[in-house]
Amino acid sequence: MKITFYPYDFEYKVENGKVYVYSYSKLDNGRKVAIKHQHRVFFYASLDNVNQTELKKRLENLTIEKKPLPAKVIGYEEVERELLGKNKSFLKIYANYPQAVPLLAKQLDDWGVECFEKDILFIHRYLRDLDLIPMTEIEAEGEYQGDIFLAETLKQKSKNTCGWKILALDIETYSVKKEIDMVKNPILMIALYGKDFRKVITWKKFSASDPSIDFVEDEKKLLEKVSELIKKYSPEIITGYFSDGFDLPYIKKRVEITKAKFDFELVIRDQARSGEVKINKLLHLDLIKFIKQIFGLDLKVESYSLDNIAEKLLGSKKHIVNLDKLTDVWNNHPEKLEEFCSYNLQDAKLTFELCEKLLADMIEFSVIIGLPLFDITRMRFGRLVESYILKKAIAKNVIAPNRPGDSEVSERMNESIKGAFVYEPTPGLYRDLAVFDFRSLYPTIIISHNIGPEGFHCSCCQDNQVPFHSQFWFCSKKQSFLPSVLKEVIDRRTEVKKQIKLAEQKEKVRLEAKSYALKILANSFYGYLGYYGARWYTLESAASTTAYARYYIRDTITKAEKKGFKVCYADTDSCFLLLGDKQLDEAMTFMRDINGSLPGNMELEFEGFFTRGIFVAIKGSGKSKLLGVPGNSEFSAGTDKGAKKKYALLSSEGKIKITGFETVRRNWSVLAKEVQREVLRLVLEDKVDLAIAYTKSVVKDLKKGNMPLGKLILKTQLTRPLKNYRVLAPHILVAQKMVEQGEPVSSGTLIKYIIVKGSGLIRDRAKLPHEVKEGEYDCDYYINHQLIPAVSSILTVFNYSEEDLFQESSQTGLGKFI
């Protein structure tokens, strides 16, 4: 019979000498089933300089003792494969079970026979060999054996996924002084949250108004109840936030200690690392890793805490509760426990909503790369890219090079390459800027110049030298494996982007996720070439990619200047042209000319037109004295070094784009951020006089003591336990004060403080915000350490010195601006 199913979790078992993969799956009717399917175990041995007769004889008699099953070779065949661009003969060697492979391969290596693909996880091997995609529709032909469907054949039916039942979980624990100790401290409550499902279970009785709070006798019963509820709800996906590192290891430990009956097997892998927890026959997703390592790249957050991420992605926050009090309330005021239950439930709710929001993205990665979601969501770029390449290798008959050993890794870690070109801007305010950038610069260079290990130093193209590296060249005759894989990624993305334009809303969401996944994947190839753990590592490839990039951007600048444009800035893949007396379409013509000369799929694109742009001087190089009177509309700070990656632009629609200014730094007061932003806006709108006046008015307010204290709070996070600090920075003294006041403080606590008037060291004048009286703040401190650093580099461009702005005695004629 035939069934279609959607697999979400995998494992293998050895039964009667055969190896079966179990795919835990969902059926169209919403039920769950395990699909059992046999697969062969194998690896490759190179036949280079090998006496085949001798090798085959040895293989037939090879047995390595190992419990519970001796490792054996159960067959072999000679095959042709490509390794790093060269066609070679290999022996495809079949082993009796997966864990036999490393043992057998080691023996062969000891005989001097080089082995390949000996460390590929069996489930991964299986999915790649059969070209199956987790979470999507697969068709099986076979028979039920009891609850299990024994499949004869499997085949991918479509790349559609189905609806998934998600349950989010969050725990709260007993804790003295923020200490986390899963042996000493019990779990006090557990929240579960799903679609139409919400529950908090706790083991201290109080009168609760929320009906979703349930009470049990003790911690053991709590764990058993949770197990029951999960079983009854029967989700495919359990999700948590840092649940690999906290909630699930904690539950596992408490189940052990209380001897509770818990029906889900929690398997902690890699205890040495921060850990991964597999829940057998379910899919456990810890959202933090995927967000931190893959999804959160352009998220620009200062921390990956649930509160922060939920606010950024969902627009909702955690409940505000003083968790430090939970233990005390638990012991002495159980009647106040409800707010902690709500807090617990809210965390589970946020986690659930994050999972719902990110699931499409996670699944797209899984679809593209073809590996279980459990693994995909825990990978970094290096492994993600490599997994994709490994999948593509099969169809192209390519064998994967081996991973580097420890010594190779440490050698690679000491190597480095020259990076991108950044044009040093001349500080000043510029008008009429046309900004161009190369679309996907690094990927298109790799493809267009066929960069990768296979074509490196080919015998046919020695005169095809890489710019700035006369000793490097890549084959220009035959497209190599790696660039061909990357080209496929780029082409697929182009195709998806086309589809997005035509798609309906629902389909659009999925296509956007796919496009995003492909983009991340494409952009990671360059990094992969220089990643020390990569199988296809070639530093020469990475170095050549950046060398070509430097060549193209410089070439573009030179050509622009020849056409009579001035270039005021360029960074990696972008180039800022000053139109001067030219029209925008002349710049567009220039762009088309450039595109006519570019190889392959490289392309210069129009990024935008900006009426104003400001570039400032590097800190320290800036002058504090007046250099002269500005000429006409354009100001220039003359000989100062311009800061790279720090500028602000004003688009023709009036939108301001700020890059590199530290407006987002946490240890800046709100005041500094606000003033910097406003000053940038004003000077870009040609209102320099207003910018000066505004700054002076802020100074005046500060001096009068009128500034709201909230804008003056400085925040610094403790990075270790308080007692480990020797240098007494202001925030350390404040933290000590907090401890004296009975507020627990530990590594990770965000210390907030305000500097107040008085004599002596700044650190002795740092006070907790609630202790500061209105107007008590030290205005000189805020002027010198917050305002000046925020705006001086901007105003220096217009030849205003700090003295002009911040000293009342100054007689530089600023009166006219006030």
Added chain:
DNA sequence: CCAGGCCGGGG
């Protein structure tokens, strides 16, 4: 300036 250590998230 470098090597080596520690941290993240979580209560």
Added chain:
DNA sequence: GTGTACGGCCTGG
């Protein structure tokens, strides 16, 4: 599980 994190920041030498 046919694996053995990792990149950034701080500190002390």
